[in-house]
Amino acid sequence: xxxxxxxxxxxxxxxxxxxxxxxxxxxxxxxxxxxxxxxxxxxxxxxxxxxxxxxxxxxxxxxxxxxxxxxxxxxxxxxxxxxxxxxxxxxxxxxxxxxxxxxxxxxxxxxxxxxxxxxxxxxxxxxxxxxxxxxxxxxxxxxxxxxxxxxxxxxxxxxxxxxxxxxxxxxxxxxxxxxxxxxxxxxxxxxxxxxxxxxxxxxxxxxxxxxxxxxxxxxxxxxxxxxxxxxxxxxxxxxxxxxxxxxxxx
Amino acid sequence: xxxxxxxxxxxxxxxxxxxxxxxxxxxxxxxxxxxxxxxxxxxxxxxxxxxxxxxxxxxxxxxxxxxxxxxxxxxxxxxxxxxxxxxxxxxxxxxxxxxxxxxxxxxxxxxxxxxxxxxxxxxxxxxxxxxxxxxxxxxxxxxxxxxxxxxxxxxxxxxxxxxxxxxxxxxxxxxxxxxxxxxxxxxxxxxxxxxxxxxxxxxxxxxxxxxxxxxxxxxxxxxxxxxxxxxxxxxxxxxxxxxxxxxxxxxxxxxxxxxxxxxxxxxxxxxxxxxxxxxxxxxxxxxxxxxxxxxxxxxxxxxxxxxxxxxxxxxxxxxxxxxxxxxxxxxxxxxxxxxxxxxxxxxxxxxxxxxxxxxxxxxxxxxxxxxxxxxxxxxxxxxxxxxxxxxxxxxxxxxxxxxxxxxxxxxxxxxxx
Ligand SMILES: Nc1ncnc2c1ncn2[C@@H]1O[C@H](COP(=O)(O)OP(=O)(O)OP(=O)(O)O)[C@@H](O)[C@H]1O
Ligand SMILES: [Mg+2]
Numbered sequence: 001x002x003x004x005x006x007x008x009x010x011x012x013x014x015x016x017x018x019x020x021x022x023x024x025x026x027x028x029x030x031x032x033x034x035x036x037x038x039x040x041x042x043x044x045x046x047x048x049x050x051x052x053x054x055x056x057x058x059x060x061x062x063x064x065x066x067x068x069x070x071x072x073x074x075x076x077x078x079x080x081x082x083x084x085x086x087x088x089x090x091x092x093x094x095x096x097x098x099x100x101x102x103x104x105x106x107x108x109x110x111x112x113x114x115x116x117x118x119x120x121x122x123x124x125x126x127x128x129x130x131x132x133x134x135x136x137x138x139x140x141x142x143x144x145x146x147x148x149x150x151x152x153x154x155x156x157x158x159x160x161x162x163x164x165x166x167x168x169x170x171x172x173x174x175x176x177x178x179x180x181x182x183x184x185x186x187x188x189x190x191x192x193x194x195x196x197x198x199x200x201x202x203x204x205x206x207x208x209x210x211x212x213x214x215x216x217x218x219x220x221x222x223x224x225x226x227x228x229x230x231x232x233x234x235x236x237x238x239x240x241x242x243x244x245x246x247x248x249x250x
Numbered sequence: 251x252x253x254x255x256x257x258x259x260x261x262x263x264x265x266x267x268x269x270x271x272x273x274x275x276x277x278x279x280x281x282x283x284x285x286x287x288x289x290x291x292x293x294x295x296x297x298x299x300x301x302x303x304x305x306x307x308x309x310x311x312x313x314x315x316x317x318x319x320x321x322x323x324x325x326x327x328x329x330x331x332x333x334x335x336x337x338x339x340x341x342x343x344x345x346x347x348x349x350x351x352x353x354x355x356x357x358x359x360x361x362x363x364x365x366x367x368x369x370x371x372x373x374x375x376x377x378x379x380x381x382x383x384x385x386x387x388x389x390x391x392x393x394x395x396x397x398x399x400x401x402x403x404x405x406x407x408x409x410x411x412x413x414x415x416x417x418x419x420x421x422x423x424x425x426x427x428x429x430x431x432x433x434x435x436x437x438x439x440x441x442x443x444x445x446x447x448x449x450x451x452x453x454x455x456x457x458x459x460x461x462x463x464x465x466x467x468x469x470x471x472x473x474x475x476x477x478x479x480x481x482x483x484x485x486x487x488x489x490x491x492x493x494x495x496x497x498x499x500x501x502x503x504x505x506x507x508x509x510x511x512x513x514x515x516x517x518x519x520x521x522x523x524x525x526x527x528x529x530x531x532x533x534x535x536x537x538x539x540x541x542x543x544x545x546x547x548x549x550x551x552x553x554x555x556x557x558x559x560x561x562x563x564x565x566x567x568x569x570x571x572x573x574x575x576x577x578x579x580x581x582x583x584x585x586x587x588x589x590x591x592x593x594x595x596x597x598x599x600x601x602x603x604x605x606x607x608x609x610x611x612x613x614x615x616x617x618x619x620x621x622x623x624x625x626x627x628x629x630x631x632x633x634x635x636x637x638x639x640x641x642x643x644x645x646x647x648x649x650x651x652x653x654x655x656x657x658x659x660x661x662x663x664x665x666x667x
Contacts, residue, residue, distance in 0.1 A: 046623050076624035090616045092637025101633065102623040109624070141637075142619075158623060 001026045001166055001197045002047075002067070007058035009046045016042045018222035019058070024166070027194040031208055031233060032201045034219035035241050040201045041085055044170045044218070048082040049075050063165065076102075077109040079165030081157035083172050085201075090142040095154065096124060098142060099161050106162070127160035131187045148175040156187045163191070168199040173207040185210030205237040218244055254399045257288040257603075259373070260306045261443075267414065268382040270356050272416075273366045280368075280376035287373055299557045299589045300499055300528045305471065307443050310412035312383065318342065318405060322434045324463055325650035326356055328401035335406060335442070336383025336413030342403070350394030350425070356385035356416060364418060367449045367477040374473045380415045380448045385416035385447075390428070390456075392422040399648060401430040406442035413431045413661060416447040421456040421484075428459045428648055435467040443471040450477070452484040454508065459487040461651045465494045465658060468523050472498045482508025489646050490517040490529070493658050498527040506542070512544040516645045520659065521554035521586070528557035533573065538598075541572040547642045548579040549635055550586035558590045562605070566597040575605040579640055582631075632663065 002024050009017040016039045025028050027157075034040055046053050047060065049072035060067040067075060090098075104114045115123075128138045131153050143151050152172050159167050169188070173181055188198060188211050200211055208230060214231040217224045218241070226232070226244055236244075259377065262284075271277060289306060292298040316339040323330060331353070332342035338355065347353060353360050364387070368375040390396060406413065422425055433444055452458045466472055472495050480486050492498055504513055519527040533542045548556045558577045579588045592605040612634050620630035636659075646652040 049620060053592065071627075072618065072621040073624050073626050076622055082622050084619070088613075090613070090619065090634070090637070092640055093616075093620075093633050098620060098623070098633060101629055102620075102625050105626060105629065106624040138266045162623065210392045 001028075001063065001118070003061040005059050008056045009042060009053045010056060011042070011053050015056070016053075016222055017046065018133045020219075020223055024167075024197050024199065026197055028215070029192070029198045029200065029211060029213045030232075031213040031216045032199060032219050033203065033216060033233060033236055038219045039222045040219050041143065041170055042170045044082055044201065047075075047080065047168060048072060055064070073105070076162070077106045081159050081162055081164035081167045082169065083152070083159060083169045085170040087143050087145075087151045087155055089144045091144050093142050094139055095137070095142050096139050099124075099158065102162065119184055119210050123161065128157055130160055130190060130194075132183050133157045144185065149177065149180045151182060152176055153180065160187060160191055165196050166199070167196070168201070170201045171203065172200075173202055173204060181207065182210060205233040208233045220244060220248070257291070259284065259287050259289060261308055261310050262377060262381065264309050264311050265381045266312060267380055268414075270359075270382045270385070272356055272359065272364045272385075276366050276368065276370050276575045277379050280370035280379040283371045283376045284380055287376065290373065296530070299555070300497070300526065301551045304497065308410050308443070310410050310443055312336075312381070313408050313411045315408070318407065318436060321330045322403050322405055322432060323401070324403075324432045324461075324654045325399050325401055325648060327650060328399040328430060330401045330415045331386070332403040332405065333384065333413070333415065335408065335411045336404075336415045338384060340347040343471045348396050348398040348400070350391040351396055351400065351427070352389040352391070354387040354389070356387065356449045357389075362387060365478070368447060368475065371543055372475070374445055375447065375475050378416060378445050378475070381412070381414045382416060383414050385418065386388070387418040388420070389418070390419075390421045390425040393424040395426040396428070399633070401432065403432045403434065404444060404446070405434045405436055406444060406466060407436040408442065409440045410442070411439075411581070412443040412445060414445045416449070419448070419450045419458070421450075421452050421458045423454045423456060425453075426457040428461070428652060430648070431463070432475075433464045433466055433472060434469050439467060439537070440469050441471075442466075442469070444473070446472065446474040448476040450473065450486075451635045452478065452480045454484050456481075457485045458490070458649060461646060461648055462488065462490045463655065464490070464492040464498060465649070466496070467494060468496050468525060470496045474502075476500070476502045478504045480504065480506045480508060480511045480513065481524060483510045484508065485512045487514040487645075487647075488516070489651075490515075491655050492517070492519040492527050493655070493662065495525060495527060498525075500529045500531075502529070502531040503534075504532065505536065506540050507536055509537045509539045511540045513540070514645070515542070515544040515546070516642050517546040517637050518642045519546075519548045519556055520663065521549070521556060522551040523554060524552070525554045526556075526656050528559075530557075530559045532561045533563070534572050535562070535568040535573065537567060538569040538571065540568070542574070544575040545642055545645075546577045547639055548577075548588060549582065549639065550579065550588060551582040553583075556588040558588070558592070558607070560591070560605070561593045561595065562603065564594070564596040564598050564601050564603065568598050569600040569604065571601040572596065573601070573603040577607045578638075579609040580635065581609060582612070635663070
C-alpha cells in the first residue's frame, strides 16, 4: 500500500523527519506513538502534501506510484485521507456542499460518473449514522462552532464518505469522551477491509483497545526507532519513553 | 474660470441638450453650472480614489437605435420595461402593469410636475438633467401590495454612446413593491456610459425593496446618483450587486426623515482585470427610533481596485438609533487593492452604532484542508469566495433575482454552487 524509505523533511531550515522508514500493507492497522514534538503530525502532513515542508531525501511509494510527485488533491483522489489533529473551521462552506464537490471531483478524476443528488443524500444519511453525527451537523458549515469531539467525529464522517485506501488518523482520540471514542473506533472498524489500511497516531493505549493495531511503532526524533506488536503500546503507556531513549543510547 | 484645457468637460461636447423639462428651475441651474464646470481630480475628497480623466478621452454621442441582438431579463416573472441607451424599446416592454402601479414616461410628459432632489451643482447630476435621454416615473398607489416585481432593464449598445436616464419612484402610504434595475451591455458595446439618476420617496408605512444588478462590460462607465427619502414607519432595502463594469461609481444617499424606519443596504462587488468600482453610501438619520444595517463585501482579483466609503450620520435629535455598518474585502492578487473607509458621525448620545472594515486574503489553511479532501485548488478557492459573498447574497428576498446573480457569478468565475 505505502512504502516510505529514508524520508527526510525540514521546515524553516529545521530537519524534523530524519530518515524515516515505514511499510504498510493492505488490510493492516499501524499505530504510531511517540513523545510530543517527535514528528508524528509532520509525517502526516508530508504524506498529505502540505507545501510548508521541504523533502530533502527519501521516497514514498503509494500503490505503486510516486506519492511525493502528486498534488495534495491528487493524493486524496488516489485514496489518501488525513483526519487532522486540529481540523480547521470554514465558515460559510457547508459540509455537505464541499463533500459533494470532493466526491465528484474524485469520481471525475477516476473516470467515473458524477453521483446523483439522491444517491449522495442516501450516502450522507448512512455514513452520518455510522459515526452518530447529528444530520444537522452534516449540513452546517465545516466544523464551525463544533465541539472538539464533534470535529473529530466529522473527520471520521468525511473519511466514511470518501472511502480512502489509506487513512491517517492524527490523534483522533484526543479530547474524546469514552462514548465518542467508541463511536469513532466503531466507524474505523466498520470501514476496515482487506483492501484498505489505517495509520493511527495516538498517545493513549486506550484507543488501541478499540482499534486493534497489527503493529505499534515508536517515532522518536524524526525516525521510527522501535516496532512491536500491540502489547508495545501498553508498555509505552506504563513506562513512558525514557527506556527507549536509554536503549537507543546503548 | 480655468483655461486648463484638460480639466474642462470635453466628453459632452457632441451631445444635444434634452427637450425634456421636468423641473425647469433645476435644469437652468444645471446648464449654468456646466458652463464652466471642471472634471473633478483626485484632489477632490469625493473623488480621491476614482480617476475620471479617462472620460475626457471619449467624445460621447446619443443614439436612438433600440434594436438588440438578444433580450435581457433578470426575473422572468417580473413586469419588464427595457431601455436601450436610454430609449424605450417598445418591443421588449410589457404593456400590462400590475394593479395599483402607474408609469409615466418623462419624454413627452405634460401632466406630472416634479420637485427633484438632484443637486444641479454636482457634475453628473447636472449632465443628467441637461442631456436627459428619457426617464420614468413609477407610482405605487396607497395600500397596494404589488405582487409582481417591476423590472427596468437598461442596455448599452454601440460605441461611445451615453445614456442619461432618470428614474423617479414614489411608493405611497402602506404600499409594498419590489423594483429591479438591471444594467447590461450588448456584446461588442465599447466605451459606453450609463449616467444614471434615481429618486425615491418611500412614504409612511411603505415597504420598498430595490434590487440593482450591474452587469455591463469591462469598458463601460457607470455613474449612479441615488437619492432616497424615507418617511415614518417605512422600510427601504437596496441590494447592489456589481458583477461587471469598467469604471463604476455608485452614490447612494438615504435620508431617514421619519421615525421608526428601517433601512438596509447590501452590496457586493466582484472584480477582475482592471475594473474599478467605487461605492459611496450615506445614511442620514435625522430623527429618533430608527435602525439601519449596511453590509458590503468585495472580492478583487488581478489589478482591479475597489473603493468603499460609507457614511452614517446620526443627528443631534436622532436618539435611540441602531446603526450597523460593515465592509469586508478579499484580495485575490497582490496587485488588487481596496480603499475602505467606513465613517460614523454621531451627534446624539443614546444610540447603538458600530462599524468595521476588514481586508484579507483567502484562508490558506482552509484551502489546504479542502485539497486534502480531493478538491482542486481552484475549486477550493471558489468555494471560499462563494461562502464569503453568500452572507450578502442571502439578503436578496426575490428568489429569481438571487438565482440570476448566483448563476452569473458562476458563469463569470466558475464558482461551484
Ligand atoms: N510549520 C512549522 N514551523 C516550524 N516548526 C514546525 C512546524 N511544524 C512542525 N514544527 C516543529 O516540528 C516538530 C515536530 O512537530 P509535530 O507536530 O510533527 O510533532 P508531533 O509528534 O505531532 O507532536 P504532538 O504529539 O505534540 O502532536 C516540533 O518541534 C514542531 O515545533
Ligand atoms: Mg501532532
